[in-house]
Amino acid sequence: MKYKKSKTWYQDRLDNLKRYTTKQEKEFLLLEDDVPLIDKLKTLTDTKPLNELDAMALMFKLREISVSNIIEIQQECHCGSVNAYNIDTNDFFNFDFEDGIPLGVFESINDIINTKITDKLILKEYNKIQEKIVKNAQKVFSPVVKKQCKKCKDELEVMVNPNQIISKSSPASIYQDYLSLSYYSNFSKLDTDSMYPFEREIFLKLLSEKIKEEPKLGG
Numbered sequence: 001m002k003y004k005k006s007k008t009w010y011q012d013r014l015d016n017l018k019r020y021t022t023k024q025e026k027e028f029l030l031l032e033d034d035v036p037l038i039d040k041l042k043t044l045t046d047t048k049p050l051n052e053l054d055a056m057a058l059m060f061k062l063r064e065i066s067v068s069n070i071i072e073i074q075q076e077c078h079c080g081s082v083n084a085y086n087i088d089t090n091d092f093f094n095f096d097f098e099d100g101i102p103l104g105v106f107e108s109i110n111d112i113i114n115t116k117i118t119d120k121l122i123l124k125e126y127n128k129i130q131e132k133i134v135k136n137a138q139k140v141f142s143p144v145v146k147k148q149c150k151k152c153k154d155e156l157e158v159m160v161n162p163n164q165i166i167s168k169s170s171p172a173s174i175y176q177d178y179l180s181l182s183y184y185s186n187f188s189k190l191d192t193d194s195m196y197p198f199e200r201e202i203f204l205k206l207l208s209e210k211i212k213e214e215p216k217l218g219g
């Protein structure tokens, strides 16, 4: 299941993406599982996806700016071992090389830009290849990344569910966050609602450090 869009298509949409707040995050998590992704996305952004895969791609990008670019995920292998991975949202977007770009030689555009292979190429040749890549490369989005089982070494296909993309929390844990932030500091529910998810995480981390330093704060 692969899906291609020109760089411009993504760029136009990505430029318009705005971070979502804790309130929007909670509204998303409270929607029933059978609500189509396209409709769920309305709680997070005005950007209109064309189809479900579009919606998924936008969700990864929205997560990157609102929560974190890292998704912690556990995946069970057929061998019974449970693997934990930290997956970068960028791993779901890859450059696809077309028109004679030597696929076997260059794994990704970063290999070209940062690479040691420049030693082996004449500068002119290198510039020519780079120019061609910028012209022809397209971002390919796939909602599945391939990982290796740490025990049996078999390949695992890891797919992240929409709630995990949008949030590290559950509705219940967000209510717990409201309570912690209002009980131990002066944030109202409204204040917490207006925080970006990554901001809420920072405040909660600072708060738990403070409670450790001053145990009487924690009761």
Ligand SMILES: [Zn+2]
Residues within 6 Å of the ligand: 077, 078, 079, 080, 081, 149, 150, 151, 152, 153, 154
């Ligand atoms: Zn395994």
